[in-house]
Amino acid sequence: MTTAGKEVRLQSVSRSFGETLALQPTDLQIAPGEFLTLLGPSGSGKTTVLNLVAGYLAPSSGRIIVDGADVTDRPPRLRNMGMVFQNYALFPHLSVLENVAFGLRVRRRPKAEVQRSVSHALALVQLEGMGNRMVATLSGGQQQRVALARALVIQPDVLLMDEPLGALDRQLRKQVQLEIRRLHLAHRRSTLYVTHDQEEALVMSDRIAILRSGKIEQIGTADELYRTPANAFVASFLGESNLLRGRIASLSRGCAELEVPGLPARLAGTAASDLAVGRPAVALIRPEDVRVNAEVGLPASIVERVYLGELVALRLHLGEGVELWCRRLSRSEPLASERVQVSWSPDHVRILHP
Numbered sequence: 001m002t003t004a005g006k007e008v009r010l011q012s013v014s015r016s017f018g019e020t021l022a023l024q025p026t027d028l029q030i031a032p033g034e035f036l037t038l039l040g041p042s043g044s045g046k047t048t049v050l051n052l053v054a055g056y057l058a059p060s061s062g063r064i065i066v067d068g069a070d071v072t073d074r075p076p077r078l079r080n081m082g083m084v085f086q087n088y089a090l091f092p093h094l095s096v097l098e099n100v101a102f103g104l105r106v107r108r109r110p111k112a113e114v115q116r117s118v119s120h121a122l123a124l125v126q127l128e129g130m131g132n133r134m135v136a137t138l139s140g141g142q143q144q145r146v147a148l149a150r151a152l153v154i155q156p157d158v159l160l161m162d163e164p165l166g167a168l169d170r171q172l173r174k175q176v177q178l179e180i181r182r183l184h185l186a187h188r189r190s191t192l193y194v195t196h197d198q199e200e201a202l203v204m205s206d207r208i209a210i211l212r213s214g215k216i217e218q219i220g221t222a223d224e225l226y227r228t229p230a231n232a233f234v235a236s237f238l239g240e241s242n243l244l245r246g247r248i249a250s251l252s253r254g255c256a257e258l259e260v261p262g263l264p265a266r267l268a269g270t271a272a273s274d275l276a277v278g279r280p281a282v283a284l285i286r287p288e289d290v291r292v293n294a295e296v297g298l299p300a301s302i303v304e305r306v307y308l309g310e311l312v313a314l315r316l317h318l319g320e321g322v323e324l325w326c327r328r329l330s331r332s333e334p335l336a337s338e339r340v341q342v343s344w345s346p347d348h349v350r351i352l353h354p
């Protein structure tokens, strides 16, 4: 298997279906060897992007460039991309070997090469020795590995995956996530991965693009999106968040103060772009950044406790209509009373466009 990944570029690519603009004009780059995930709610345009790159859909405008070559008008079979779908799309009445060999047979590769490549692909996904089993007799996780082997065997320039783990149970999903990640790190094949599961995106991706209504809201590493989300949508889509709504009271040198109805003091934090004094905005505070029982803080009462194993989540009531979730280690010192003092560092507050 080769290790060289190819670069994929979307240049002002859009796609409409009748009146629906499924993808607004979009620029996007998958760097050579990068694992890029498209994350977004249902209908946000993720599959549309994937199908445009694969060539199953033609763009309404724009060009698609792979390693400098314009492939916009090339049919899918001439793009050398491997595709893995949620429903596996395997031939149930054929053996594992026959399923994996399919793409090579269509390309009329010599028999010896087919055998060698298929064994290699099955070893990669840890299915050695299962080649003669009928696909219908395999578990969901094994079938998904066959689908992955089938996509890898053609040595694709780009690997495209559309919710490939959606049909697996949680335990298996976590296991296959890590396997896909390890396989990626070993071979560095450029990969475009579609999911609506944030955990999956966090575990596997080099970068994540968050989509909403056919538009990329933000693209970056998981840590960039988590720590410095561009807006409230991104903040709420990745990780747990407290979002307090109010109006900007002051703005200077990258810092903002927010008046939040029901909160006795102004809320200070780092300002994102597109804010103006007097305009509505949202303060983001991650639950792990909310401290309880600080010596100085705002009085609050605990109104709910949720045990999460390693962590416990507390719902805190601070004032009329103002509540925050706090997460702390469940083994930390028990709280003596339901009345607590709550605080956070302004460094952990981000003031965002609503």
Ligand code: ATP
Pocket (backbone or CB within 6 Å): 017, 020, 021, 022, 040, 041, 042, 043, 044, 045, 046, 047, 048, 049, 196
């Ligand atoms: P999901 O997570 O549900 O698969 P998605 O983010 O992949 O959603 P897309 O399937 O790309 O979203 O769809 C984006 C928009 O384009 C939706 O409004 C969808 O209804 C519309 N759309 C997609 N394919 C077609 C089609 N063949 N004909 C008409 N509209 C379509």
